[in-house]
Amino acid sequence: MKTLYLMRHGQTRFNVQKRIQGASDSPLTELGIEQARKARQFFADQKISFDAVYASTQERAGDTAQIVSGRSDIIRLKGLKEMDFGSYEAQPEYLNPPLHKDGTGYRDAFVFFGGEDTMAVRRRMVETVTNLMEGLEEGSQVLAVSHGAAIAQFFRGALEEAPDVRGMSNCAILKFTYDQGQFDMHYIYNPTQNEYIYRK
Numbered sequence: 027m028k029t030l031y032l033m034r035h036g037q038t039r040f041n042v043q044k045r046i047q048g049a050s051d052s053p054l055t056e057l058g059i060e061q062a063r064k065a066r067q068f069f070a071d072q073k074i075s076f077d078a079v080y081a082s083t084q085e086r087a088g089d090t091a092q093i094v095s096g097r098s099d100i101i102r103l104k105g106l107k108e109m110d111f112g113s114y115e116a117q118p119e120y121l122n123p124p125l126h127k128d129g130t131g132y133r134d135a136f137v138f139f140g141g142e143d144t145m146a147v148r149r150r151m152v153e154t155v156t157n158l159m160e161g162l163e164e165g166s167q168v169l170a171v172s173h174g175a176a177i178a179q180f181f182r183g184a185l186e187e188a189p190d191v192r193g194m195s196n197c198a199i200l201k202f203t204y205d206q207g208q209f210d211m212h213y214i215y216n217p218t219q220n221e222y223i224y225r226k
Contacts (some may be wrong), residue, residue: 029167030075030202030209034174035090037196039050044119048111048141051085058086061197062093064217068199069094069169072194080170082106083166105154106144108173112141129182131192134179135184146177147180151180158202184209191224198223 036058040047053064067074081091083102092098112123114136123135131144155170162168172180176196180187181200191214201212214224 027203027205028162028164030155030159030204031069031076031167031169032155032177032180032200032202033065033090033094033169033171034177034196034198035084035086035171035193038086040116041196046058046111046114046117046119046122047086048108048115048175049084050115054086054089058090058196059093061218062135065197066096067092069216074167076169077162078165078168080106080168082172084108084173084174087171087173094171094197095108095169103154103158103170105150105157106172106176109144109147109179110134110136110140110142110221112139114139114141116165129188131176131179144175145226147176148179148183149184152178152183155180155184159209167170181209181211186223189224195219195223208209 036054038054038058039052042055043116076095078101079091079095079097080086080103083104084107088100123132125131126133133144135142176192195216197217199215199217202209212226213222215222
């Protein structure tokens with residue numbers, strides 16, 4: 027069995043400004059840095075150490091991974107990037123269309139504007155994380171820092187029965203085990219509020 031801690035990055039400038047972030051980037055705020063430090067403390071309190079640390083190629087994810095792990099040997103994976111919102115990038119969040127209630131996100135709403143289909147993001151994330159886990163030695167524990175929409179699509183695509191969890195707080199920590207080709211999600215923890223959003 028292998029263990030994955032999948033995290034969302036800390037708060038960014040665009041988060042504060044309520045702008046669509048997606049494939050574009052903005053730096054962590056002071057609060058975002060503090061959130062990452064709280065996540066680091068959670069792992070320390072739980073005596074969790076990592077055999078490897080991964081992050082998307084976006085600055086906010088890489089910086090969060092470095093703060094949380096205290097390491098500089100972060101492995102960057104493009105497959106962990108956030109959904110691309112095309113010409114909606116950096117626009118106000120209120121321009122987003124409503125999400126589909128079945129968990130399929132925006133579907134192809136942004137494809138017409140040069141962005142990604144939500145189901146393509148789901149496939150990309152499941153493939154990337156599965157390949158990551160398959161390449162690890164048995165018993166490995168790893169951290170991967172990604173993004174809200176990408177993480178939500180990952181667990182909806184990777185689990186046989188995904189919980190109906192909406193929204194993903196900054197620095198939310200999702201614990202998964204991976205065994206014989208199957209993912210199992212144990213919890214979603216919000217270190218900034220010191221609360222479990224979901225527990226199996």
